[in-house]
Amino acid sequence: xxxxxxxxxxxxxxxxxxxxxxxxxxxxxxxxxxxxxxxxxxxxxxxxxxxxxxxxxxxxxxxxxxxxxxxxxxxxxxxxxxxxxxxxxxxxxxxxxxxxxxxxxxxxxxxxxxxxxxxxxxxxxxxxxxxxxxxxxxxxxxxxxxxxxxxxxxxxxxxxxxxxxxxxxxxxxxxxxxxxxxxxxxxxxxxxxxxxxxxxxxxxxxxxxxxxxxxxxxxxxxxxxxxxxxxxxxxxxxxxxxxxxxxxxxxxxxxxxxxxxxxxxxxxxxxxxxxxxxxxxxxxxxxxxxxxxxxxxxxxxxxxxxxxxxxxxxxxxxxxxxxxxxxxxxxxxxxxxxxxxxxxxxxxxxxxxxxxxxxxxxxxxxxxxxxxxxxxxxxxxxxxxxxxxxxxxxxxxxxxxxxxxxxxxxxxxxxxxxxxxxxxxxxx
Amino acid sequence: xxxxxxxxxxxxxxxxxxxxxxxxxxxxxxxxxxxxxxxxxxxxxxxxxxxxxxxxxxxxxxxxxxxxxxxxxxxxxxxxxxxxxxxxxxxxxxxxxxxxxxxxxxxxxxxxxxxxxxxxxxxxxx
Numbered sequence: 428x429x430x431x432x433x434x435x436x437x438x439x440x441x442x443x444x445x446x447x448x449x450x451x452x453x454x455x456x457x458x459x460x461x462x463x464x465x466x467x468x469x470x471x472x473x474x475x476x477x478x479x480x481x482x483x484x485x486x487x488x489x490x491x492x493x494x495x496x497x498x499x500x501x502x503x504x505x506x507x508x509x510x511x512x513x514x515x516x517x518x519x520x521x522x523x524x525x526x527x528x529x530x531x532x533x534x535x536x537x538x539x540x541x542x543x544x545x546x547x548x549x550x551x552x553x554x555x556x557x558x559x560x561x562x563x564x565x566x567x568x569x570x571x572x573x574x575x576x577x578x579x580x581x582x583x584x585x586x587x588x589x590x591x592x593x594x595x596x597x598x599x600x601x602x603x604x605x606x607x608x609x610x611x612x613x614x615x616x617x618x619x620x621x622x623x624x625x626x627x628x629x630x631x632x633x634x635x636x637x638x639x640x641x642x643x644x645x646x647x648x649x650x651x652x653x654x655x656x657x658x659x660x661x662x663x664x665x666x667x668x669x670x671x672x673x674x675x676x677x678x679x680x681x682x683x684x685x686x687x688x689x690x691x692x693x694x695x696x697x698x699x700x701x702x703x704x705x706x707x708x709x710x711x712x713x714x715x716x717x718x719x720x721x722x723x724x725x726x727x728x729x730x731x732x733x734x735x736x737x738x739x740x741x742x743x744x745x746x747x748x749x750x751x752x753x754x755x756x757x758x759x760x761x762x763x764x765x766x767x768x769x770x771x772x773x774x775x776x777x778x779x780x781x782x783x784x785x786x787x788x789x790x791x792x793x794x795x796x797x798x799x800x801x802x803x804x805x806x807x808x809x810x811x812x813x814x815x816x817x818x819x820x821x822x823x824x825x826x827x828x829x830x831x832x833x834x835x836x837x838x839x840x841x842x843x844x845x846x847x848x849x850x851x852x853x854x855x
Numbered sequence: 856x857x858x859x860x861x862x863x864x865x866x867x868x869x870x871x872x873x874x875x876x877x878x879x880x881x882x883x884x885x886x887x888x889x890x891x892x893x894x895x896x897x898x899x900x901x902x903x904x905x906x907x908x909x910x911x912x913x914x915x916x917x918x919x920x921x922x923x924x925x926x927x928x929x930x931x932x933x934x935x936x937x938x939x940x941x942x943x944x945x946x947x948x949x950x951x952x953x954x955x956x957x958x959x960x961x962x963x964x965x966x967x968x969x970x971x972x973x974x975x976x977x978x979x980x981x
Contacts (some may be wrong), residue, residue, distance in 0.1 A: 559894065560929040561883040567929065575933040576940070583940045587947055612948050620947075627947045631940075 435599060437844050450837060453830040455855055460827010463820045464544060472547050476817045484813035486802035490821040491545035493794040496827070497675065498538035499573055499646055500790060503639060504676020505531030506581050508705075510632035511787055520704060522846045523684050523694040528585045529839060530680060533832045535578040538832070544824050565652060568645030575636075577642045584631050590614040592844045603842060604788070610843075643669040650797060657734040657805040658727065659797075674758075675711040675790035678783035681705050683778045683836075684807045687845060696846060703774045709764035709782065720755075732829060734807060741804045746814075747796060754792030754810075757785040859949040868943035873935030880930035 436442075467474050478485025505527040512520045546552040546628035560567040593610035601607075614620060644665035651664030652657075681702065688697040694769045727735045768774050803813035839845070879885065886894040925931075 523883055557930050558927055567882075571929065571932050571936060576936040579937050580940045587943065590947075623947055627943050631943050634940075 435596075435601065436848055437693075437846060439596075439841060439844065440601060440603075442841065445842070446837065452832060453834040453837070457827050457834065459823045460825075460830065463827065464822035467544070473818045474818060476815055476821060478813075478815070480802045480813065481808055481810040484803070484811065486799050486815040487543070488798050488802065488815065488818045490795070490825055493791070493798045494720075494815055494825050495538050495541040495545070496646060496668070496794045496797070496830075497791055498534045498541060498617065498620055499643070500672030500674075500794075501679050502531040502534040502538065502577070502678045503669070503672035504641055504678075504680050505529070506536070506577075506584065506635055506639060507673065507676070508680060508708075509563060509584065510635050513632040513667045514636075517704070518643030519574050519698070519700055522693070523590065523680065523701055523705070525585075525587050525847060526683055526687060526845055527680055528588065529836065530676070531581045531843070532578065532585060533835050534676075535573070535581065536835075537828045537832050538573070539578075540828055541825075565648035569642070569649060570644055572638060572642040573787060575639055580631065580635050580638060584628065584635065587611070587627060587631070588693045588847075590624070591616055592848050595848055596844070603756045604840070619701055640669055643672050650801075656801045657732065657807070658738050658801045659805075661723065663723050665750055667716065667723070667801070668720060668754050670712055671790060671793060674709065674716055674786050677705055677709045677712060678761075678786035678790070679778050681709065681783040683786075685776050685783075687750045687840075688776070691845075693846065693847075696849070699774055699776065702776050702779050704777050706765055706774060706782070707769060709779075709786065710762060710769060713765070713786065717758060717762065720758075734805060738800055738804045741812075742796060746804070746812075747800050749797055750792045752778070754796065757789035757792070761785045822823050859946060862949060863942045863946040865960040866938050866945055870935045870938030870940075870942065872932050873938065875935075877931035878934065881925055881931065 458522070474491070477487055477489050480487055507533075510525040511517065512524050543552075545548040556566070556570055557774050561568065590611050591614060593607045593612040594616060597604055597607035597611050627719065633731045647665035647668030650659040651661055677784045678757070684701065684705070685695055688694060724739070727739045764778050764782050801814050803815055806813075883896055884894050
């Protein structure tokens with residue numbers, strides 16, 4: 428049995444000391460998050476920094492909602508890259524397709540958990556949404572398109588794309604043979620099955636791409652359609668959400684691919700060419716987002732309503748400047764690094780990973796700046812400026828969610844090939 | 856009996872139908888301006904309880920209970936979305952006509968040989 432497990436590809440079934448240590452650490456963070464959520468659930472949201480807008484001078488949407496947007500955003504890149512690989516036949520990118528799809532699924536699950544964390548009474552929220560949701564509301568679109576449509580479509584795509592590898596894995600004598608057989612569902616890699624999968628994945632990719640643009644747009648509309656909230660009410664919210672989603676998702680995908688390249692020693696399949704493509708994609712997305720940001724900033728400061736101007740001032744040199752400028756810098760540095768690499772044609776994975784880390788920090792900062800300042804500084808009623816400071820409960824729950832996502836990723840890697848198993852000729 | 860393509864098509868049509876019916880006919884009505892209270896309440900919430908209570912003591916009691924699902928239009932919409940995407944699974948998993956698929960496994964690479972040579976381990980090892 429041991430010799431069989433040693434032969435499994437990509438370290439499946441091999442529980443190394445490093446991996447065990449990582450899982451142990453993640454379990455500690457998850458426990459901390461679970462304890463924090465228990466405190467919040469039993470004592471109410473008073474243990475968080477969330478307070479009513481206006482009368483209590485606070486924000487009702489805080490860190491949780493910022494991370495809902497962040498996680499949904501991260502999910503964008505995964506399935507987009509997977510769908511583009513299929514539609515544009517980018518065969519050299521196939522090694523990252525499964526890790527991208529998995530990233531989408533896990534981040535959507537984390538987004539759903541973040542929504543639940545934000546609700547004081549999660550069960551009531553779910554039931555009322557399912558029963559009384561209104562089609563005109565962007566919340567309805569976000570729920571039906573993001574959670575049901577997008578997540579389910581990603582799961583279907585992921586499942587079907589993994590059948591071939593499940594069939595291959597089922598030929599090994601492992602304790603999880605039953606699982607691989609179940610996943611393979613009789614797949615035998617016949618020409619007919621391959622052709623059928625080619626057709627299915629093509630049409631799924633065609634269906635998924637517009638779905639995810641719509642889904643991310645509805646999330647942008649949750650903010651962009653609120654006329655009574657300065658800095659939210661903007662036609663640019665929806666497209667900016669889509670673009671920033673791509674920025675954070677591609678950035679995270681680069682990090683994951685680089686980590687797996689090192690852990691699995693897969694320099695051949697996860698070649699520099701793969702990172703080069705991802706880097707170029709990231710560069711274009713950041714440039715587009717910077718353009719949107721400048722347009723929005725000019726509009727709000729040049730001709731904006733005085734509430735909007737006050738809010739912009741708070742971000743540029745007021746209460747939120749300490750988040751705003753580092754976020755902008757975290758976008759500018761990667762774009763300079765990426766342009767330089769694109770011009771010199773010398774791509775360095777270390778610099779790409781650094782860009783990925785920076786854009787994700789920028790994404791978190793920008794999400795926070797979208798959600799919070801409009802509530803604390805943007806009241807149209809004659810209330811003074813409010814404030815919002817997240818408590819340890821919120822930080823712990825968010826940390827626990829990240830740890831849960833990492834744990835799911837780490838567990839999956841030990842159970843199933845994280846990259847498509849190459850065919851006999853060596854191609855994916 | 857419907858073949859694979861027929862079942863896939865049936866699932867697609869049913870899924871899209873569920874979405875259209877729930878979105879446009881069961882949930883809150885569309886209208887302008889959308890902020891008006893007239894367009895706030897889901898339509899069937901008022902209709903179905905009345906129907907169900909009317910049939911409470913008749914032989915229609917149980918069939919009318921099924922109508923309760925109509926008070927959950929978002930759930931119906933989600934089911935429709937899921938059905939549409941599940942049609943891809945149906946298309947890929949259900950067998951093709953027997954005569955067509957039966958001869959193909961003989962050509963399959965997987966069945967003939969031990970796959971160890973097909974499966975490359977990390978670092979290019981087999």
